[in-house]
Amino acid sequence: MRRLAKVTAWERVKIAREADRPTALDYIENIFDEFIELHGDRYFKDDKSIVCGLGNIGKQNYTIIGEQKGRNTKENIERNFGMPNPEAYRKALRFMKQSEKFGRPVITFIDTKGAYPGLGAEERGQGEAIARNLMEMSDLKVPIIAIVIGEGSSGGALAIGVGDRVLMLENAVYSILSPEGYASILWKDSTRAEEAAEKMKLTAKDLLDLGVIDEVLKEPNGNAKTDIVKMSETIKKKIVALTKELQGIDVDELVEKRYNKFRNM
């Protein structure tokens, strides 16, 4: 524990951003027995910055949604560096609504620098897409477990983060925007990002204390990338346990509890 206490918020930001940090698909492949990726929002296109699909652990089926950064430059370009356009959120919503039909719990993996701030994103209603996800997730009639695995930045992260349980990996960060952006807006100086990171309460521990998240998942050897299999095992155990717990709650009560959880923040 002494070693952990020494890791600063800024160091965690850097770990969360490491190019070889495991991504959503790395975990999905390890956690679920089967996974079939399915594509498209049915309105505009398939945005690869969010992957969606069906999977299972044993006899339990899941709807799986993950913000996906690229694992190399080529993939990063394809996936827009994990920064979703509106169609990515609409794809995620399509699968969430579908999960309701089949009673499948939803698992989301959060890992983004934020929703993409581009011309097309604005033309196609980035704000509306995020807003609708927040609204529909608050009332989804199946359990939702959200896991922040890397960077959880801004509404772009929250758009798949309205869960009955919100978990964070030990080195993941979750904030209103990047420390650079924060320093730039508040102090007009983006070079003060490190200072901002310490102030923003963006670490898993800080957010647990604030009541924004429910649990911190320990990373093997202080960094998930050192042992993806072990990290996946930790997440898997948690998903299985929480699924059982949340399925034990009457669905109307579940939805009401989710409402109150965010209502009281």
Add this chain to the structure above:
Amino acid sequence: MVIDKIKKRIEYEEDSTEKEHRSDIPVGMWVKCSKCKEILYKDDLHKNYSICPNCGNHFRLSSRRRVDQIIDKGTFEEFDLNVTTDNPLHMDDYVKKLETLREKTGLDEAVKCGIGNINSEKVVLCVMDSNFMMGSMGKVVGEKIAYSIEKAIELKLPVIIFCASGGARMQEGIVSLMQMAKTSAAVKKLHKEGLLYISVLTDPTYGGVTASFASLGDIILAEPNAMIGFAGPRVIKQTIGQDLPEGFQTAEFLLEHGFVDKVVNRKDMKETLYKLLILSK
């Protein structure tokens, strides 16, 4: 998120005496239109709904004036909510800033909420005020919006929200972000109860407010020329490395792209709202 840039956009704001000092115009009586640069007599401007008589520019409106323009005289009852920020990031200067602003503006926070009549039709009305920390949404704003919506459900009343916001309030960090989920969830409850929600987007509506309750109305109106978006123009410009097209993120742009039902001149706003209330019964 885009507060500083938006501030620059309008040099002379109607209700901001601080900014008037920067001009060589006698304080208090005159104001310069940010769009056509015409010098206007304040009384004339106010009689004209704070719309520039020369070019039609809609000046930003204080929540007090907005209520006067929309609600039947003497019928507005403001909710008495005693909520304050927890100052979750422990920023000393933030609390001081709030105190100073309260004194200066006479507002308790960036949104005014209550019940009033529109041509005798009772509604719950929330009006955001860009004079108070650019209408940014922290815990108090989120709380007041959610409370108002829950009150509307209890009393079975329609809800009208005039949005004006730079986005989530940076000073409250992640807690501000969570207000997006809180307010959007409250809107869902309202929809499930079959109650009408009209969102009116005014200059500026950005960031976390656009990405929550502002975009979730049954009907979404906007004032002419209002700047509305998720990301701020400067951020987008930096990201794409090119200039933004003329008229980008204006109310008219949103209308064209299908995200606004109707752009409504301020002079017609009350009657339009009334008609929509009647037609939604």
